[in-house]
Amino acid sequence: MAAAGGSAQAPRQYKLAPQRELRVEVLPDGPLRVRLVAGTAEIFGTELPPEGWVPVPPRSKVAIFTWHGATVELDGVSESEYTSDETPMVIYVNTHAILDARRSRARAAAAQGGVLEASQGPRVIVVGPTDSGKSTLCKMLLSWAAKQGWKPTYVDLDIGQGSITIPGCISATPIEKPIDIVDGIPLEMPLTYFYGHPNPSINPDVYKVLMKELAQTLDKQFSGNSESRAAGMIINTMGWVEGLGYELLLNAIETFEANVVLVLGQEKLWKMLKDAVQSKPNIDVVKLHKSEGVVLRNPKYRQKNRSFRIKEYFYGIANDLAPHSNVVNFSDVSVYKIGSGHQAPRSALPIGAEPVADPTRLVAVNISTDMVHTVLAVPYAKEPDEIISRCIPLVIPQVSAHVLQSLHAYSLRVIANKA
Structure with missing residues (x-):
């Protein structure tokens, strides 16, 4: 079922079979809320509470996924909504399981007084072209890890969008619980460095310097906290993967000492990175399929989204600041x-x-x-x-x-x- 935006819509329910998802695009000004009626379901790794209505922020593109079957209800106007059984969620959760095992080994090594390298958990950098689902995968990996009791560090290097603070910044923050569906990434304890522009090509040297400063600060924190070190990092990157963008990507992998590179949506990039790091056996480069539910965003939409992000920073998502x-x-x-x-x-x-x-x-x-x-x-x-x-x-x-x-x-x- 697909719904056109702009007209009133009555509340409607969707019964989802196991491993299916309901994809919803929310209008910029249209209020929409979702309720879990039966079963279990999640949005990007965060479980929906039973029976309670959850508002979906304007301009959101969400996928309500169920592992074992669920009935969900929508109330409000959407731009589009439809169900799909073609999702990469099994691959993504298997990736999480492998990362979780690495965290457990790192924790055990730290408890036994092992070498520093053995006590380092996964430092995962998620790469791919524009609109390949990088931010979404980061949210899922972070929320699943937090659900298991870990506190991984989220690093956002995408100065064009800015999922932690505002566009034009690179930031890092610990994730202690599954990411809130409405409020997003928590802002209590971020480390933020100000670049001041959404395009790294304006001054790539400054972008590199800021990445180095952030990485060094995180290393100092990890050296005194074995749990944070074992939990590791999930690093989001920009969608510029050619020319200078590719060079900055390689620099990020080296600067943050990433040991897992997840490549979304482009086999060419996967092959290039695999060849580039082949002399470093401690780096795994893994190719993952992107979700078919990823929505393409044109430059005009991105510009508007940056403006909304800045407004949300000052006024809050619900205008409660x-x-x-x-x-x-x-x-x-x-x-x-x-x-x-x-x-x-x-x-x-x-x-x-x-x-x-x-x-x-x-x-x-x-x-x-x-x-x-x-x-x-x-x-x-x-x-x-x-x-x-x-x-x-x-x-x-x-x-x-x-x-x-x-x-x-x-x-x-x-x-x-x-x-």
Whole structure:
């Protein structure tokens, strides 16, 4: 059954046979909720509670899957909804089982005082082209692991979408329980580094530096916590897998010392990565089928989704957060941009050397109307030289337009929210 959006729909029930799923696309402004009537079912690894209504966030593309059979009820308007028995869930849960066994071996090695390498759990990096289901697979692997009592670390390197904080950041956070269907990834304890753009090609050197900083911070945490080390990581990546994107992917595998590479949706990428790491026997490169339920998203949709992600950060998914404004004097703040350093003149260089701009150089920025609606990061840094190597707290201000209309006031207003 497929339903067209825009018209009222009566509540309807679907009886799902074992290992079937109901795929639903939610409208941007259409409220929709789901209820488990009988049996058991889950959304991306998180079980639906019995009999209780669960709201499905706007713009969501979800698959309600059952292992043993279920009856579910939908109430509200959807863009489309249909059932399917062609799912890769058995393959995905078998992958989880293998990762779970690795975690158990790592925990046992740590308890016996084994070598550090033996006590390292799976560091899984999920790769694939755009719209191959990487984020969804990450959610399932994380939720299944949390259901088993593990606390794996989720690392999001996809600056184009930003599933932990906002687009333009790379982040990591421990996952202590199955991911909430409505609220998504928890925001209580993330490590976040601000890149400031959804495209890594703008300054790939800074992107690499930030990945290195994040990886080193996580390694320090793991060295003092054997349980976190055994639980390992699930790393989400961007969908750019050719040219520079492929180089950044290889850099991510090396930087985070990934020992499992899951490749979705492209055999060519699987073969390239398998050849690239063949000299490293401790890395397994595994090809997985992508779900046929993955929805293709055009650039316009992605841009809108980025805007919604930023709005959700400040206001909450259900508009239950209340951002507040603060007026800050120009003299009390300093704004910097990374990667805008000028090239040194040829006369100042050794003979034969070419002038090269420093992609990680810090440059002070004058506060102007160009900053209106710009999102800025506030890092844990006491000195400017520390900015690029410091993570940011959960306060990211946005410069307000109506205050910068008269710069002679020598102050700016920012709106900020702390989750």
